[in-house]
Amino acid sequence: MKKVLIYLLLSAFTPFLKAQQVQSIQEAMANYDYENALTLIAHEDSLTVPLLYQKGRALKGLGRNAEALDVFRLLTVQDSLNPRAYIEAGECYKTLGKFQPALQCYRRVLDLKPDHKYAHIQYIGQLLNLQKYQEALGESTSLAEQDSSATILHLKAQSMEGLYTDPNILIGAYMEINDRYPDDYLAASKLASLYIQNNYYDYAIETCEDYRKTDTTNVTINRLEAQAYCLNKEYAKALERYLPLLAQGDSSFYNCYYAGISHYALNQPYEAHDLLQAARKLAPEHVDLLYYLGKACSKTLWKEKGVEYLEDAISLAFPKDSVVARLYDGLADCCREAGETRKQIKALMQQYKYAPQAHNLLYKAAFASYYHLKDMNETEKYLEAYLKTRPQDSKNKPQEMTEDGDIVINEDNRYNAAEAWLNDLRKRKKVENFFQGSQKGK
Numbered sequence: 001m002k003k004v005l006i007y008l009l010l011s012a013f014t015p016f017l018k019a020q021q022v023q024s025i026q027e028a029m030a031n032y033d034y035e036n037a038l039t040l041i042a043h044e045d046s047l048t049v050p051l052l053y054q055k056g057r058a059l060k061g062l063g064r065n066a067e068a069l070d071v072f073r074l075l076t077v078q079d080s081l082n083p084r085a086y087i088e089a090g091e092c093y094k095t096l097g098k099f100q101p102a103l104q105c106y107r108r109v110l111d112l113k114p115d116h117k118y119a120h121i122q123y124i125g126q127l128l129n130l131q132k133y134q135e136a137l138g139e140s141t142s143l144a145e146q147d148s149s150a151t152i153l154h155l156k157a158q159s160m161e162g163l164y165t166d167p168n169i170l171i172g173a174y175m176e177i178n179d180r181y182p183d184d185y186l187a188a189s190k191l192a193s194l195y196i197q198n199n200y201y202d203y204a205i206e207t208c209e210d211y212r213k214t215d216t217t218n219v220t221i222n223r224l225e226a227q228a229y230c231l232n233k234e235y236a237k238a239l240e241r242y243l244p245l246l247a248q249g250d251s252s253f254y255n256c257y258y259a260g261i262s263h264y265a266l267n268q269p270y271e272a273h274d275l276l277q278a279a280r281k282l283a284p285e286h287v288d289l290l291y292y293l294g295k296a297c298s299k300t301l302w303k304e305k306g307v308e309y310l311e312d313a314i315s316l317a318f319p320k321d322s323v324v325a326r327l328y329d330g331l332a333d334c335c336r337e338a339g340e341t342r343k344q345i346k347a348l349m350q351q352y353k354y355a356p357q358a359h360n361l362l363y364k365a366a367f368a369s370y371y372h373l374k375d376m377n378e379t380e381k382y383l384e385a386y387l388k389t390r391p392q393d394s395k396n397k398p399q400e401m402t403e404d405g406d407i408v409i410n411e412d413n414r415y416n417a418a419e420a421w422l423n424d425l426r427k428r429k430k431v432e433n434f435f436q437g438s439q440k441g442k
Helices: 002-030 034-042 049-061 065-078 083-095 099-112 117-129 133-144 150-163 167-180 185-197 201-212 219-231 235-247 253-265 269-282 287-297 303-317 321-337 341-354 360-371 376-387 411-441
Strands: none
Touching: 002 034, 002 049, 034 049, 049 065, 049 083, 065 083, 083 099, 083 117, 099 117, 117 133, 117 150, 133 150, 150 167, 150 185, 167 185, 185 201, 185 219, 201 219, 219 235, 219 253, 235 253, 253 269, 253 287, 269 287, 287 303, 321 341, 341 360, 360 376, 360 411, 376 411
């Protein structure tokens, strides 16, 4: 009787304990105490669907996204008709950079609930991540017919950026957002950036000024307006925007660069020097920066440094010979494959200008002239030029052979082959000239 009583008491108390456990897990989740929540969940004998969601969320909250994904993938099987399972899995896939599986998850949500706006927005976002701009434009245009919020219009504009190169089309897309939502700084900043990129500085300034009627403190807008003023040669106006930004510690590259240019243009070389030096630390090989820094130095006590900066700029402005030689090497190969022999030879000679130690290029030109153009004179010219580069100590060396009796391909043997080839050409030429002379004599 006593055992039965104890059993009945435990049976009555167990649901109470379970309820307390669930409440403890919920409190831990509500307080973002995810480690404690996971510890409490681990003590559960079996994981129900609600507990699996809690476990997945806790893992995701701690950045353990791969583990969270395993949980949510299990939920897409156990709770397959619930959009939440696919959304949670999609979010994990996104954080892991797996955009195609994320896309499929959001597609599944839309199959279950076609009007699920969040899933639709995320679906378009994944299309953009996968650079499927045409599909993204179709989806965002369709969604914009039902909801013309700034978020949807931004997705539409981003899709157009991937499809069109005409700046006026893109400007039009962001103008639509800016007109409808003048307090949307993303639209204003994007529109101003497009104006600046396409040299419409007055429009950029106007766009920034319109936004500043709502908010004068937005750093991005102030940066863009300052840049537009500088590029529009309104240097004093540019500094009105730049100086407060710099005073706040916003010493980004473009702030220092354009503020430095503005000071230089206003004949304030020392101020220009300090700001351009700060910008140079962030981009030491920026050619235009070195130009302005050098010019500013020329008007200060650091005149010799100005010469150095301009020399560095000139050096950086021209590609290294090795880079140009590699480009002509690629061009020669392409011309050879395309059967354009004259262009191939021309490319080889250009390559030789930038790689003057690569004398074998003359041999290649001779080979192409002889076998593809049948031009004996050109062949002879290139062989003669090649043999003039032969080192004295390589003459009369015996040909190197492999154990199998094959000629080793090296520079000495190539010179030997070129000399034999040239002698053969000259003999043949004498014979041909002799017979041509005999024919004329008759």
